[in-house]
Amino acid sequence: MQDMPPLQVESLIPEPGAARLVMTGELDYTTARDASAEVARTLAAGVDVLEFDLAGLKFIDSSGMAVVMNAYTDAEERGTAFRIVALTPYLRHLIEVVALDDVLDLPG
Template sequence: MPLIRVGGELAYATATPLHAEVDRVLADAPRALVLDFADLTFIDSTGLAVIVHAWREGQSVGTTLRLRAVPRFLTSILDITGVAALVGRPLPATRAALGPDSARSAATA
């Protein structure tokens, strides 16, 4: 199961690398894609749009989007905007579940 770690600020100026990595991973149509937000410090509407894009594109290829280690501020934003209902409940913050070799980093700062 592919894992993309998202860190730093996910905003207008930094969202492009994550968008590209999501598209690259989804091209292989995995069963699931995990976005790990353990190191996320800020998100704006563009960053939120990348999450929605990942969900929508995942749906089109049969990939389930999972969110992991979601900070409290992002949980609030996902709930307020209704995005939480699209992606379901976040996964626990355990990085060991997937192993270090399955991780791709899309740290934005």
Template structure:
């Protein structure tokens, strides 16, 4: 699957849906889109990784950098990984302890735990 990022607004949440692989070659495009969304003043961001087949350390770095920026502005960032093969990696790297992970976009935007 070819890499792509789409952005949609869902109420107070901006949802980035990512497809393909996030690696050294595609991470700069992912970072650019994420920073563009954050740059518009979005304080609540969901990143849907359900369509991502692979993510390397560069991609994980983009997620962490985005989380720092959003949280420093008083916002929230969440991951969606419905049926994703990335769950083991996210758990192994303990990213699930830093970012809230949900099974669907609707669950991520409806949850009021934060």
């Protein structure tokens, strides 16, 4: 095993006024704090659109789901649009289980 950090968060600017966080690895109890900090930093920078690319997530637990939900509620409070632009089939299943598929903006 390479000595990779369990979660990597890359910040991209897909278009002016938008920020895309690309998360790769494991979003769980141990990494949720780092991911939340990155979300908070991005929102504080004052973007119009916050995007999550979660296609590279190998694992997510309830703390990880909390990062997604907090991002959604925090973005809504600031009037920032929030959408998930890519995700794994398993994550889509989880989002359906918690019945957030109607609320979150998911890729078709």
